[in-house]
Amino acid sequence: MEPIICPLFNPHSRDLEGVFPLDGKDLDSIPDETLAILLESAPVLHKLGSTTVVRLSQHLIMKGGGSVLPCESESLNLIASKTGIRAPRVHRSFQVQDETQYFGTRGYIVMDFIEGQPLDECWGSLSYDNQRHVATQIADIIEEMQSIVISQPGPLGGGPCRGRFFTDYSAGPFEDTAALEGWFNHKLEICKLVNQAPKDIPSFRFTTFVLTHQDISPRNLILDRNGKVWLIDWAHSGAYPPVFESAALSAQQFFTDFNEAVLCLVPRYPEEELQLQSITYGLITAALA
Numbered sequence: 001m002e003p004i005i006c007p008l009f010n011p012h013s014r015d016l017e018g019v020f021p022l023d024g025k026d027l028d029s030i031p032d033e034t035l036a037i038l039l040e041s042a043p044v045l046h047k048l049g050s051t052t053v054v055r056l057s058q059h060l061i062m063k064g065g066g067s068v069l070p071c072e073s074e075s076l077n078l079i080a081s082k083t084g085i086r087a088p089r090v091h092r093s094f095q096v097q098d099e100t101q102y103f104g105t106r107g108y109i110v111m112d113f114i115e116g117q118p119l120d121e122c123w124g125s126l127s128y129d130n131q132r133h134v135a136t137q138i139a140d141i142i143e144e145m146q147s148i149v150i151s152q153p154g155p156l157g158g159g160p161c162r163g164r165f166f167t168d169y170s171a172g173p174f175e176d177t178a179a180l181e182g183w184f185n186h187k188l189e190i191c192k193l194v195n196q197a198p199k200d201i202p203s204f205r206f207t208t209f210v211l212t213h214q215d216i217s218p219r220n221l222i223l224d225r226n227g228k229v230w231l232i233d234w235a236h237s238g239a240y241p242p243v244f245e246s247a248a249l250s251a252q253q254f255f256t257d258f259n260e261a262v263l264c265l266v267p268r269y270p271e272e273e274l275q276l277q278s279i280t281y282g283l284i285t286a287a288l289a
Contacts, residue, residue: 007046007047007048008044008046008047008048009044009045009046009047010043010044010045012043013043013044013045013054013055014045014055016058016115018043018055018058020042020043020055020056020057020058021038021041021042021056021057022038022056022057022060023057023058024057025057027060027091027092027110032094032096032108035056035062035092035094035108035110036064036096036106036108038054038056038062039052039054039062039064039065039108042054042055042056042062043055045061049065049067050065050066050067050101050102051063051064051065051066051067051068051235052064052065055113056110057113058113059112059113060091060110060111060112060113061088061110061111061112061113062108062109062110062111063108063109063111064106064107064108064109065101065106065107066098066100066101066102066103066105066106066107067102067103067107067235068106068107068108068109068235069095069103069105069107069155069159069160069235070093070095070107070157070159071155071156071157071158071159071237071238072093072107072109072234072235072237073090073093073109074155074156074157075155075156075211075234075237075238076088076089076090076109076111076234077090078148078156078211079211079234082148083144083145083148084144085141085144085145085231086141086228086229086230086231087230087231087232087234088111088112088113088114088230088232089111089112090109090110090111091110091111091112092108092109092110093107093108093109093110094107094108095107095108096108103160103170114222114224114230114232115222115224115225116222116223116224116225116230117222117223118218118219118221118222118223119134119218119219119221119222119223119229119258120217120218120219120221120255122223123218123255123258130227131257131258131261132261133227134221134223134229134261135258135261135262135264135265136265137228137229138216138221138229138231138262138265139262139265139266141216141229141231142213142216142245142262142266143266145210145211145212145213145245146210146211146212146242146245146267147210148210148211149208149209149210150209150210150211150239151209151239152176152209152239153174153176153177153180153206153209153238153239153240154172154173154174154180154238154239154240155173155237155238155239156237156238156239158173159172159173160172160173161173161174161180161238162235162236163214163215163236163244163248164214164215164236164247164248164251164283165184165214165244165247165248165276165279165283166283167283167284167287167288168287169287169288171183177206177209180206181203181204181205181206184204184279185203185204186282187279187282187283187286188201188203188204188275188278188279188282190281190282190286190289191278191279191280191281191282191286194281194286196278196280196281196282197278197279197281198278201274201275201278202271202275204275206241207241208241208242209239209240209241210239210240210241210242211237211238211239212237212238212239212240212241212242212244212245213231213234213236213237213245214236214237214238214240214244214245214248215233215235215236215248216231216245216248216249216262217252217254217255217258218254218255218258219233220232220233241272242267242269243269243272243273243276244276245266246263246266246267246268246269246273247269247272247273247276247277249262249263249266250263250273251276251277
């Protein structure tokens with residue numbers, strides 16, 4: 001099954017020999033104000049909701065909008081400095097105060113343009129062996145991310161927690177592990193109170209936090225000409241329990257064969273995954289409770 005809602009994009013934004021606004025120009029010479037204007041005029045690679053990605057040059061893109069927060073560039077910088085994971089490099093990032101936006105800011109991140117095919121457009125046409133090769137690469141990426149242990153839970157550098165397990169409205173920031181556990185246990189109690197979760201589901205207790213993407217999906221993966229996979233869109237990333245990665249994959253409704261191919265290669269946490277599944281009512285129907 002493929003997603004019903006599709007992002008807008010300009011096909012010319014993917015051209016390998018196209019002409020783009022900053023071709024031949026030194027990024028360091030371009031002021032932030034000019035970059036902000038280019039978000040509205042450069043060829044659109046991806047536009048969905050409050051987030052837009054545009055092509056700046058043969059080698060650069062820019063992601064911007066009210067949902068683009070500093071933690072995304074923090075995660076990408078950590079990936080670049082501590083791992084061999086294939087992800088875009090950040091060349092510049094900045095925030096502009098904007099009270100019309102949900103988070104009170106509008107963010108901009110200039111990154112590498114990753115040449116290749118979006119996996120959501122080519123997954124179904126890959127042979128079984130190639131699909132398996134892709135899944136193995138993703139499992140390796142998850143293993144490398146989870147080798148990075150981080151003491152403070154939440155987005156890198158602070159801020160609200162976002163992703164499947166934090167409602168559509170985000171949650172936090174949380175100052176420590178106890179605060180994060182308290183939020184999850186509150187959701188669990190709500191679900192138990194209205195008989196939407198088994199009474200014997202134990203309380204949440206988090207002991208380890210690792211680098212987590214939280215949104216590994218074909219729409220966020222690029223397959224390059226050498227068959228290598230690149231992981232993009234780190235908006236929901238941060239330091240979370242290892243189970244968050246496998247639970248997010250198992251809960252995805254689209255590309256279920258992709259999800260299963262990856263899940264069979266990564267560590268699973270059945271009891272913790274069941275805990276997260278049990279608070280679905282609290283994350284959707286009772287999101288604001």
